[in-house]
Each structure stands twice: as C-alpha cells, then as structure tokens.
Amino acid sequence: MKKNMALLSLVAALGLTACDKPENQTAGSTADAENKVYNVGVDNTYPPFEFTQEGQLVGIDVDLINAIAKDQGFNINIEQMDFSGIIPAMQAGMLDIGMGGMSITDKRKETVDFSDPYFAAGVSLVVADDNQNITSLSDLSDKKVVVKNGTVGASFADKNTEEYGYSIIQVSDSASMFQEVTNGTADALMEDYPVISYAIATGGLELKTVGERLTGDDYGISVLKDKNDELLNMINDGLANLKESGEYDKIMNTYLD
Known part of the structure; x- marks a missing residue:
C-alpha cells in the first residue's frame, strides 16, 4: 500500500511540473532558441553594412541582426572574416548565419537558404x-x-x-x-x-x-540550406516586426541619407 501511495504521489508531482510549463513554450523550439548562441559571420570591411568605428564593429547588418535577435529572443555572437569565407565557414559548421551585404543569387541558393530581402542593391x-x-x-x-x-x-x-x-x-x-x-x-x-x-x-x-547599375540585386540573411528552417523563420519574423515598428527605417537612416 505504501508503495502504491508513493507511486501516486510521484505521478501527481510530475503532472504538476508539466502544468507549470508556460503554454507558449514547446520543447526543443522556443526554449532551445533562447538558450542557443547563433554565430553570425560578417565582413568588417564593407561599410555601411559592416565596418569598424572607434574600435567597435558597427553598420547596417550589425544593427539589423542584433535587433532581430532581440525581437525574437535569441542570442548571437558576431564573427568577423573575409566575405569569401562566410559560406565555407557555414558549411564547416562554424557559423549559423551569414551576412555581409550578401546578394541573393541562384548560385548561392544551391548552398544556403535566404531570408526575405532586406535591401535593394546592385x-x-x-x-x-x-x-x-x-x-x-x-x-x-x-x-x-x-x-x-x-x-x-x-x-x-x-x-x-x-x-x-x-x-x-x-x-x-x-x-x-x-x-x-x-x-x-x-x-x-x-x-x-x-x-x-x-x-x-x-x-x-x-x-x-x-553608367547605369550593372545588376539589380537584393541582400538577404543566409543560413545553411535545409538545416536551419526554425532559425530562418525567426529571422523573417523579426525582420517583418522591425519593418512594421519603424526600427528597420531607423537603422537604415543611421547610415544612409
């Protein structure tokens, strides 16, 4: 009888623990995103998107990815490197996100998935x-x-x-x-x-x-192809929220007239 009572107490305790979990948190998704640190690759010689000013890395891409991360509740670590090394570093598992004023091209789409466009370039x-x-x-x-x-x-x-x-x-x-x-x-x-x-x-x-611009490209934020759908969704959701709130325009106006 004592064993049965102990078992019932354990089951009840587990049930209470499960009920205490926030309704909007699902295992393996939101909780993981909040705890994980995503590594972001940028090229620090690409003003106004990334550059060093008074010893600090600044620029459109830096401010944008920080704002997206804050909006979506995840953490980032920015790694600076040559632009040509960003996608290879993603393939090697060293980076989760690639930026650096990266144009959305069919060739790059063979390796990475892009966010919604965030800047019209060329x-x-x-x-x-x-x-x-x-x-x-x-x-x-x-x-x-x-x-x-x-x-x-x-x-x-x-x-x-x-x-x-x-x-x-x-x-x-x-x-x-x-x-x-x-x-x-x-x-x-x-x-x-x-x-x-x-x-x-x-x-x-x-x-x-x-002359006229030679191409009409859009910039996007990249993740490794078919590997980071959840992260890509968070990036797109964050980008949409920033545009709706006016924060996106504020970031652009900081660096562009």
Whole structure:
C-alpha cells in the first residue's frame, strides 16, 4: 500500500511540473532558441553594412541582426572574416548565419537558404574621378578591372570578361580594391552601389560611379540550406516586426541619407 501511495504521489508531482510549463513554450523550439548562441559571420570591411568605428564593429547588418535577435529572443555572437569565407565557414559548421551585404543569387541558393530581402542593391562600375574615357562596359576593352573575391561584382566581371575584353585583378577587401583604381594599377572596379556610394561620400575617395547599375540585386540573411528552417523563420519574423515598428527605417537612416 505504501508503495502504491508513493507511486501516486510521484505521478501527481510530475503532472504538476508539466502544468507549470508556460503554454507558449514547446520543447526543443522556443526554449532551445533562447538558450542557443547563433554565430553570425560578417565582413568588417564593407561599410555601411559592416565596418569598424572607434574600435567597435558597427553598420547596417550589425544593427539589423542584433535587433532581430532581440525581437525574437535569441542570442548571437558576431564573427568577423573575409566575405569569401562566410559560406565555407557555414558549411564547416562554424557559423549559423551569414551576412555581409550578401546578394541573393541562384548560385548561392544551391548552398544556403535566404531570408526575405532586406535591401535593394546592385553592382556599379567605378573609375577614378578624373577618368573621362570609361563611361560604360563597352569602354573596358584591354583594360584592367579589380574586384573583391566572392562578391556579385566578381561574378559579374568573370562572366563578362570575354564579351568586353578586360582582364581581372582579384583582391580580398574593399579598401585594397579602391586603392588599385586610385593608384592606377587598375582602370575600373565593380562594387555594390550602396557600398561604393557611402565610401565615396564619407571616405574622400577620388572615385566616381559611371553608367547605369550593372545588376539589380537584393541582400538577404543566409543560413545553411535545409538545416536551419526554425532559425530562418525567426529571422523573417523579426525582420517583418522591425519593418512594421519603424526600427528597420531607423537603422537604415543611421547610415544612409
């Protein structure tokens, strides 16, 4: 009899414990998300999306992912690296989220899943501000074009080199790319228009954009393909909430006129 009473007491205690769990918390989902730290990869040489200011990492992507994480109740750790290493680091299990002004492309969709777009971008052709000879792709025959590894600009340049007859110089960061054109080593560069426009406006660069944008790309936040559906849903929900609340516009207006 004592054994039966003890068993009934244990069952009752377990029942009370189960009832005490918050109704909106499901095992393996919300609780796990709140406790897990998601690693986010960014390129810190990509203003206004990521850059270092007074020793602190700042920018549109930094503020945006922090705001999304806060809205959705999960934690993040931001890792800084070359842009070309972000997707490989995700494949190696070192990162959960990839950003860095990452354009949504069919090629990248083979490896990652993208969030809803959060910025309309596009690649611009850029030359030295005293260059009067290059105004479009058709003027690049026998010229040297510098691009940053792993970017949409690099992909566009590679696909069109035969048609327009230029050679390509590859570098690992934006600052080196700008310098190649400024010092005359390269005749032109290809870079996302918000990035180069911000750099010219704030960095005193002796560069200018010419012609129409070469592509019409959207930026998205990426997770490894078919591996992080729950995280991707939280990112999309957070992004939607930020747009509705006005926080998204506030972040954009901090860095863009």
